[in-house]
Amino acid sequence: MTLPEAFEQEMKQLLGEEEYEAYRKTFDEAVHRGLRVNNGKISTEEFLRRTDIPLKKVPWIPNGFYYDEESCNPAKDADYYAGLYYLQEPSAMTPASRLPIEPDDRVLDLCAAPGGKATELGSRIGEGGMLLANDISNSRAKALLRNLEIQGVGRLLVTSEDPEKLVTLYPAFFDKILLDAPCSGEGMFRKESSMLRYYSENGPEHYVPIQKKLIEQAYQMLAEGGELLYSTCTFSVKENEEVIAGLLDAHPDMEVQEITPGYEGFAPGVSVNGRDLSRCVHIFPQRMEGEGHFVALLKKQGESRKRQPSRLLETTKKLPKEAEEFLAGVRMDWKNGSFALVKDQLYFLPEGVCAAKGLRYLRTGLSLGTVKKNRFEPSQALAAYLKKEEYVSCLTIPKGDDRVMRYLKGETLSFSEEECQGKKGWVLVCLDDFPLGWGKINNGTLKNKYYAGWRMV
Known part of the structure; x- marks a missing residue:
């Protein structure tokens, strides 16, 4: 060169x-390729126990690893789609x-x-x-x-x-x-x-x-x-x-x-x-x-003191009625924050997240979903944010099951009665203990609600 x-x-x-x-x-x-474990979702130790990607430690980064791109493709691994690491x-x-x-x-x-x-x-x-x-x-x-x-x-x-x-x-x-x-x-x-x-x-x-x-x-x-x-x-x-x-x-x-x-x-x-x-x-x-x-x-230099923006985005403590029933099944403290409805998109701003008025936002807080007439569609971002135990109805697919990749590609899936355990309607689809996205289950058939823009190709 x-x-x-x-x-x-x-x-x-x-x-x-x-x-x-x-x-x-x-x-x-x-050239060295790297993978950084997302400790917001999983500890480094737990990730190393579950992954089959050959890794070598990056010595100056506690949660950083090298991988060999000729022997694996981490961007096509289901754990990547579960947000367990970043390349x-x-x-x-x-x-x-x-x-x-x-x-x-x-x-x-x-x-x-x-x-x-x-x-x-x-x-x-x-x-x-x-x-x-x-x-x-x-x-x-x-x-x-x-x-x-x-x-x-x-x-x-x-x-x-x-x-x-x-x-x-x-x-x-x-x-x-x-x-x-x-x-x-x-x-x-x-x-x-x-x-x-x-x-x-x-x-x-x-x-x-x-x-x-x-x-x-x-x-x-x-x-x-x-x-x-x-x-x-x-x-x-x-x-x-x-x-x-x-x-x-x-x-x-x-x-x-x-x-x-x-x-x-x-x-x-x-x-x-x-x-x-x-x-x-x-x-x-x-x-x-x-x-x-x-x-x-x-x-x-100086002593830290908290300030507020002079103009804050307008929010409300009141949920739209279309969202109330669904969000009642989410185990989060909705009192510890407020909501913003932008057109038909509903967001939650936890206390401490200060959104100044007058900016061009792509996201204000946590996206909860879309408010439609007489119904509510939860967002992909909400699924990625939640822990498995934070939603009332979950459907688990073990890693290695071919339905994981089929789900990530947007396909309709089938589940046995034992797997469904009587579940009906909205479910949080999980890769083992880690949420991937939403689906609607009825008589063992899962209508795939995985966000089209994130699907595996």
């Missing part, structure tokens, strides 16, 4: 001649794993699509926090929404907005912010050779003004005492350390934090204009089994 001359010179300066040669040799090595490049798992989420934290993923980092953040926000996942591209935000919902994240808001608008509605609001900034993608050259073409069109100089604007906007939305994690998939000091140094110069109340836990393969950041940025972390493929990445964690 022929690399841009300017890039080669910068890498030699960053690494030194000898280590640059080691970096160059990684282009002859296989993600190993180095890209680092930023979300190093943002220290606490119970009740308000978390923002500012440039969140396609959702690899947001899904990990969403699995850790607990029962009192909230996640706002934003991407300015509406088409990319739709992919983001799908990934968050299949992973069972319910305490969320998904928006497709210019961050400038978020700043006006959520000033000094978020306890934790992840900014995985658009970048020149130097760290992905080894994995995706097409990145070289994009790099020739838009190198570091194109992205630096964007990154500086985004990190300033993130600062404006960060609460006192809050933490901001900035990351890129590039090596460029201009896009990394210089952006961090610029923020520190502009805001003396920001301080770079140690990335914990550390790892022997992490390379320290370089100094810029005499400012020590060694607490920042570079990931290089010659030092670790992953692609290139940069991570910096910063903290804003």
Whole structure:
């Protein structure tokens, strides 16, 4: 692979001649594929007991694993459709794993699509926090929404907005912010050779003004005492350390934090204009089994205090009568939150999920379903969010049963009287103990209600 001359010179300066040669040799090595267990649904230990995918531990990610794409296809495994894991490049798992989420934290993923980092953040926000996942591209935000919902994240808001608008509605609001900034993608050259073409069109100089604007906007939305994690998939000091140094110069109340836990393969950041940025972390493929990445964690001084957006989305405590009967069978505390009906779509916003009025939302809280005349159709997102024991009527299909794949393809299924146990009407279809979606059972025949947009092809 022929690399841009300017890039080669910068890498030699960053690494030194000898280590640059080691970096160059990684282009002859296989790309690493990764899988991250969704601890919001299953513990890592339990997942390892149930999976038959050959895995190897990613040493710096507690729930991260390598897999060999020549020996398996995790994207076609039923556990993937149950939201038990997410496919993600190993180095890209680092930023979300190093943002220290606490119970009740308000978390923002500012440039969140396609959702690899947001899904990990969403699995850790607990029962009192909230996640706002934003991407300015509406088409990319739709992919983001799908990934968050299949992973069972319910305490969320998904928006497709210019961050400038978020700043006006959520000033000094978020306890934790992840900014995985658009970048020149130097760290992905080894994995995706097409990145070289994009790099020739838009190198570091194109992205630096964007990154500086985004990190300033993130600062404006960060609460006192809050933490901001900035990351890129590039090596460029201009896009990394210089952006961090610029923020520190502009805001003396920001301080770079140690990335914990550390790892022997992490390379320290370089100094810029005499400012020590060694607490920042570079990931290089010659030092670790992953692609290139940069991570910096910063903290804003001051005491944390909760704020509210000046204008909140209008909600109600009252359920539409069409939804009452169905949702009475869902074992959730509906008093601990409120409802929003947008046209015929019903949403639940748990207490603590603050939806500001005036944003372009793809999702406000947990999607419950569609309110139709004299009936209610539950959503696929609700099925993915629930635990098996949280719905009154479940139909279990064991892993390995051919009906699992047939269900995921949208087929009508048959069940014995023993399996049905007298069930009739809506059932939560489960893969062992893990919900997949909805169906309607009558006389042993299951009418498949698995969402068409998620079906296996």
